[in-house]
Amino acid sequence: MARLIVTAFSEDTIAAPGNRAPNYIIISATDTQGVPVTGLKVANLQVDPMIVGPGGAKVDIVDVRSGRLPGFYNIRVVPIDQETWKTGVYIFAVAVEKDGDRGQTLATVPMD
Numbered sequence: 001m002a003r004l005i006v007t008a009f010s011e012d013t014i015a016a017p018g019n020r021a022p023n024y025i026i027i028s029a030t031d032t033q034g035v036p037v038t039g040l041k042v043a044n045l046q047v048d049p050m051i052v053g054p055g056g057a058k059v060d061i062v063d064v065r066s067g068r069l070p071g072f073y074n075i076r077v078v079p080i081d082q083e084t085w086k087t088g089v090y091i092f093a094v095a096v097e098k099d100g101d102r103g104q105t106l107a108t109v110p111m112d
Helices: none
Strands: 004-011 023-031 045-051 059-066 072-079 088-098 101-111
Touching: 004 088, 023 088, 023 101, 045 059, 045 072
Parallel strands: 004 101
Antiparallel strands: 004 023, 023 072, 045 088, 059 072, 088 101
16 A cells, blocks of 8 residues: 545535525646556545534535546535535545545635
C-alpha cells in the first residue's frame, strides 16, 4: 500500500439552500512521484460531510467525471434521501483508494 496525494476544492455553483442540485468537489489525485491517478470511479471515493449547515445531512456521490487533464476529477454530491442543502459552511472529508493505495483531504464550501 502506498500513499496518494489528494487535494480538493468545493464550489456551490448550482447547489443552493433549499435545493438538491449537485455540489461540485474537484479533486486532484497523484502518487508520491507526482504521476496522475487515472480511472477513478464512484467505488474509489468516499465523501463525508464532517461539518454541515444547521439541519444539514450526509451526502451521496451521484457522479464522478474525469477532467481533461489526467488525475483531475469532478465529484458531484447531493444530500441523502430527500434532504436539501442548508445555509452554512460544509466541510467534506474526501478519501480516495485505488489498487490498495490511499489518500485523503478536506474540502470546504459556504452554501449560500
